[in-house]
Amino acid sequence: MMLDRPVALVTGASRGIGRACAVELARSGFDIAVNYLADEAGALETVRLVEQAGGRAVALQCDVSMYDAAKHLVQCSEELLGPIEVLVGNAGITRDALLIRMSEDDWDQVLDTNLKGVYNVTKWAVRSMARRRRGRIVNISSVVALRGNPGQANYAAAKAGIIGFTKSLAKEMARYGITANVVAPGYISTDMTENLPLDVKEAFKRQIPLGRPGTPADVAYAVAFLSSPQAGYITGQVLPVDGGLSSGLIL
Numbered sequence: 741m742m743l744d745r746p747v748a749l750v751t752g753a754s755r756g757i758g759r760a761c762a763v764e765l766a767r768s769g770f771d772i773a774v775n776y777l778a779d780e781a782g783a784l785e786t787v788r789l790v791e792q793a794g795g796r797a798v799a800l801q802c803d804v805s806m807y808d809a810a811k812h813l814v815q816c817s818e819e820l821l822g823p824i825e826v827l828v829g830n831a832g833i834t835r836d837a838l839l840i841r842m843s844e845d846d847w848d849q850v851l852d853t854n855l856k857g858v859y860n861v862t863k864w865a866v867r868s869m870a871r872r873r874r875g876r877i878v879n880i881s882s883v884v885a886l887r888g889n890p891g892q893a894n895y896a897a898a899k900a901g902i903i904g905f906t907k908s909l910a911k912e913m914a915r916y917g918i919t920a921n922v923v924a925p926g927y928i929s930t931d932m933t934e935n936l937p938l939d940v941k942e943a944f945k946r947q948i949p950l951g952r953p954g955t956p957a958d959v960a961y962a963v964a965f966l967s968s969p970q971a972g973y974i975t976g977q978v979l980p981v982d983g984g985l986s987s988g989l990i991l
């Protein structure tokens with residue numbers, strides 16, 4: 741019987757980077773609350789992989805853009821697995837269009853999911869972290885927040901918002917021993933990027949000094965490090981995981 745494993749809640753964990761974070765955190769000793777929006781089968785596959793990696797896991801449906809639903813998500817996670825020690829704010833979407841063609845709905849959906857979703861879940865999760873005087877928050881932004889990208893003004897705004905939010909939170913929560921950091925992935929091979937036009941994918945690859953797209957595991961290793969005891973003195977930081985894309989290196 742496994743006792744006293746700390747708990748991590750990973751939003752948007754039915755596939756891609758979220759799933760990789762769930763599995764890597766399980767390997768690091770966490771039980772995992774696997775949040776998903778609609779893909780229950782994907783979430784149950786993540787649960788299976790977490791169990792295979794030695795952790796307990798529950799799949800919890802919740803649209804993180806909904807304030808009350810996010811409160812319920814945190815409550816369910818704590819009731820089923822115990823207090824949340826690590827929160828990974830990973831759920832995200834894109835609705836790409838040049839600004840001139842970007843609808844109000846494209847703007848609202850991307851801001852509501854990527855940025856308000858992070859606010860919603862964090863708002864409820866930090867309460868018990870503050871009471872327990874321990875906790876780690878790792879939010880997933882993007883290099884697009886640092887560089888901008890044509891066709892992604894909504895996404896870049898949301899992901900830049902996550903950086904400002906997390907840096908502020910780091911300062912508010914430091915007195916409770918809670919750290920808050922951002923991981924900013926570059927071009928990672930997932931379902932989100934699979935449907936990009938081939939020429940866009942090739943253009944991205946040419947700009948990556950390490951010469952290849954990242955994998956979900958590349959991002960998950962950084963998230964697991966920032967969630968580990970070894971990262972206890974790191975807070976308010978942005979860690980790009982992008983093969984050098986944002987480093988200013990020109991090959």
Ligand code: NAD
Binds near residue numbers: 853933
């Ligand atoms: P993905 O589309 O495979 O995964 C996103 C996950 O978020 C999905 O499981 C989806 O169901 C979930 N989700 C979407 N809306 C949700 C909602 N309202 N409530 C709960 N869950 C919701 O994409 P991914 O590439 O794995 O992206 C994961 C995160 O990494 C996202 O925040 C994305 O913006 C970010 N990111 C990805 C890349 C990349 O190149 N793939 C680069 C930078 C940042």
